[in-house]
Amino acid sequence: MAGLATIAKRLLEALPTLFGVILVTFVLTRALPGDPAVYYAGPAADAESIAQVRHAMGLDRSLPVQFASYVKGLAAGDWGVSLSTGRDVTEELGRRLPASLELTLLGLLIAIVVAIPLGVLAATRPNSLVDHICRIIVTTGVSMPVFFTGLLLVYVFYYQLGWAPAPLGRLDFMYIAPDRVTGLYLVDSLIAGDFEVFRASLAHIFLPALTLGIFALAPIARMTRAAMLDVLSSDYIRTARASGLAMRTVLFTYALRNALLSVLTTLGMVFSFLLGANVLVEKVFSWPGIGSFAIDALVASDYAAVQGFVLAMALLFVTLNLTIDLLYAVIDPRIRAAN
């Protein structure tokens, strides 16, 4: 099958990109002001103990030597140890990345479920009342800072109404996390067949995911609307209509499927900026995700953790782009044929 060869080729092509990312992150972390040895030597350290710490961290070696040992470690699967948590970076990322991914994916799902119908609706009735309402909703969503939306939702649904559970992370005190398969609680609890934990996880993830979803409405809805308008004014749609096909068939089989290509590209971008916006949502909802880990690491000049975070993101985006390219082929037979 051509698919596998394509995947292999694409992955090979990603290697120089990844090396570039590794090099640039390495140099950038070192170029930041701030001296980790001073930071980690603690609140009452003297010059001698700072020197001790610097030596223990290997920071007294030259940069090329440090880089060589870092790359050598990476090749062996060793991403280094996070200084502020004292654990392997891979372990930290492995624990936190699923939390962020689960949140981002659900947020994206909420946004898609709301935004695509909104976009289609707006496109079929341009400049009508529906179109204006759609515009107001998405503009509000994207204009409100994420942490503000988050705090507002907490205030209304937890503090005032008491409908939402306490914003205490992924699960309340009384539940234990489901056995780890994917690291996504919603999936793992279903695999374990534990519906109580599933309900609890869903209750906890709902508000933060909604916060992200509201933020992501605008680009998806606007792109759907634009793409649909474009497609709907094309010749083949006119032909389809003239041939007396049902409105439903024209809209969904012919128009939407073609419009989805550009929406899919947008989704890739939305996914990446949602991962970024995660940080603020994580802070408000005490979500143990990767964003707050990265920010804390950056503030503390925790080199290995920052490098590991950037590398993990790079890998994620390589995979994401690949997935989107493969999805194009699923949606558009022309691309399949070209391959």
Added chain:
Amino acid sequence: MDRRAFLKNSALMAGAAGSLPLFKFMPAHAAGNRETLIVITGAGPNSMDIHREGTNRPSYAIAVNLYDRLLGYGTKTLDDGIVSYDYETLVPEVAESWEVADDKMSALFHLRKTATFWDGKPITANDVKWSFDRAVTVGGFPTVQMKAGSLEKPEQFEVVDEHTFKINFLRPSKLTLPDLAVPVPIIINSEVAKAHATDDDPWATDYLHRTPAGGGAYKLLRWDPGEQTVYERYDDWQNGEVPALKRVIIREVPSASTRRALIERGDTDISLDLPPKEAADLHASDKINVAGVPIENCINALGLNVEMAPFDDKRVRQAIAYALPYKQIFDAAAYRRGRMMHGGQSFTPESSDWPQPFPYDTDLDKARALLEEAGHGNGFEVPLSINLGLAQWTEPTALLIQESLGKIGIRTPIDKIPGANWRTQALVEKSLAMHLKNFGGWLNYPDYYFFWAYVKGHLFNSMNYSNPTIDRLVDDTLHIPVDDPAYVPNIKKMIAIAFEDVPLIPLWQPNLDVAMQKNVKGYEYWFHRQLDCRPLKKA
């Protein structure tokens, strides 16, 4: 069905199904569970080992609750009814009694014969020696803190017999015994630790970082870094009164607004790390108890780098001390949570209390006159550096200072520095001209504060202040007992110099504010600013 009923039912169902959840209880007060305490905090521990480099401040709570020391501090009740530790009284912990030799050059500690670690192994003098050797050898913060008590070399620690431990002093010092009761000199189960030590890691730092091995009042039940820490009571604890609470759950909630919502909704028993504004609001609301105690030996202050012109001129420093809007800062940045540190009566201190109000108040005419005299009548420009890690108070304070200094012609653009860089620039390189800083000493003696903050070259002297008289006074005073006839006069002399020279202008003494539900009893204020869970109860 409301949420609580839902939770209750699901717990019952889970129990009935035989798959008992680990935490089979209701959140906080809802269950009325009197043996479980829920605490929320802004940041959690990053290590189980206080001796490790890079261990953060919340990790000190692990040393306090999960480990024992030889000695502890007693308690006293403050004027407003809040209980505080008492730095003047030392009480037994692992050592049931101790005596200092007649020549004051050593002390003998008699360990409790019945006390054991969590694994049942008796706590012996060998464990104490191993732990102390570790603290003075690993370097970094623990070694520096031990040194403050003149505990510097492994040779000072001697095992007399299994239950008798001896410390040989380098010099008689009033700081040595109190330094044994701070969080650092914990007693580690040396056999467990040695079993996990390697040639590269003789002090088992890798193992103890993740797994505590002690004999303290609480054991570690669960630690999910970045999420939660759960303690469980050690029922056979011998080194004090067994705690009333069976389990303590500490959840990390980074957002201060969320922490406030949780305590107001009753979903948590205690909320830590309250910004002054939240503390003031909760205190006023009367539904929640807020225990606010001014942190001993600690001030929020404006530092002026005396090696940078024009702050090398005492008159300029005094002018600034007369130009600060103390009252506004205390109202708008501290929300009145703390003690004011301005408006003292005289340049001659009446007591040896520290900190005490400095004899300055807002007086712009006086400030202008002093500037004029120093040849800076037209003012000057100097950046005001603040630590972004402490933005809660540094930001509003800096804005108020900027406005007020602007009135006497001093322009102060604000320079915001992130946490990691702050330590390098302010404390190590000492390269900041005008900066907002906070320092507090664990050992509550004025001379200890002066040692760190006013002696040239010392870490917290970010002002680069240098004064041979202060150096001599600190040297003469640091180790002598407080009842020595020279003690009080020496301290007063130091304070008088600090008043006159003002390299450091105190703004206020900040509070440690802890919010708790009305049914939480037994809270104690501690100098280490962490929650000691051992005396806490729920009524």
